[in-house]
Amino acid sequence: MLKINKMCACYGESSVIRDLDLDVADGKIVCLIGRNGVGKSTTLKSIMGLVSTPEGSITLDGTEIIKMPTYDRVKLGIGYVPQGRDIFPQMTVQENLELGLQAAGKGKKIPDYIYDLFPILPEFAKRRGGDLSGGQQQQLAIARALVTGPKILILDEPTEGIQPSIIQDIGRAIKRVNKELGITVLIVEQYLDFVLNISDYIYIMEKGNIVMQGETDKLPAEEVQKMMTE
Numbered sequence: 001m002l003k004i005n006k007m008c009a010c011y012g013e014s015s016v017i018r019d020l021d022l023d024v025a026d027g028k029i030v031c032l033i034g035r036n037g038v039g040k041s042t043t044l045k046s047i048m049g050l051v052s053t054p055e056g057s058i059t060l061d062g063t064e065i066i067k068m069p070t071y072d073r074v075k076l077g078i079g080y081v082p083q084g085r086d087i088f089p090q091m092t093v094q095e096n097l098e099l100g101l102q103a104a105g106k107g108k109k110i111p112d113y114i115y116d117l118f119p120i121l122p123e124f125a126k127r128r129g130g131d132l133s134g135g136q137q138q139q140l141a142i143a144r145a146l147v148t149g150p151k152i153l154i155l156d157e158p159t160e161g162i163q164p165s166i167i168q169d170i171g172r173a174i175k176r177v178n179k180e181l182g183i184t185v186l187i188v189e190q191y192l193d194f195v196l197n198i199s200d201y202i203y204i205m206e207k208g209n210i211v212m213q214g215e216t217d218k219l220p221a222e223e224v225q226k227m228m229t230e
């Protein structure tokens, strides 16, 4: 589905990712984990075309996208939920979702499965995004990415700053998105329990590159834990 090959990413003169290879197989939930500042968000921004990627390749179902503008990547089927959620606080829940639809040129009708996945959203349709709790904003941000009808959904730290009961709701919703809608998922996370519970495959990043990877149930959990905390 998504293949990153020998990719480099930088902010101005400062190179953050070097020679990164990463594969997200069709239909899987893949997690990219690692400590603060190693380059996880930069990797997702590279996939979206939001940072400079002077070298390498990123393909989506075989189509090279590394030079495409962000807008075209969304149209091609990548849904992105940024770190910190970035919903529009002054706009209503409904308006936030409609903006997602516009981004993909998909008309004005919000698909029913969105409200089925996140029942609080129709309830709060007229509320301002900024008045929702962190967990509700996260659900709105995921819904906004899903209305574009993506093939792959990428999420940057969806559990950050969210209370445990809501984290479970979000985990269940992501699993349903994957199993019922058949959408491939790539998640950047630091919360290991969540990762072990949700993922099929894990990549571990240190200082701009992958240092370990494997199927979730085959990775040595203790060693992974150590790499995340030391």
Ligand SMILES: Nc1ncnc2c1ncn2[C@@H]1O[C@H](COP(=O)(O)OP(=O)(O)O)[C@@H](O)[C@H]1O
Pocket: 011, 014, 016, 034, 035, 036, 037, 038, 039, 040, 041, 042, 043
């Ligand atoms: N806009 C930016 N300009 C310059 N450096 C940045 C910018 N954003 C992030 N960085 C640097 O890039 C590195 C990787 O950051 P990031 O991808 O956000 O890490 P992570 O998401 O793993 O915490 C860090 O050293 C960070 O300071």
Ligand SMILES: [Mg+2]
Pocket: 040, 041, 042, 083, 156
């Ligand atoms: Mg980050």
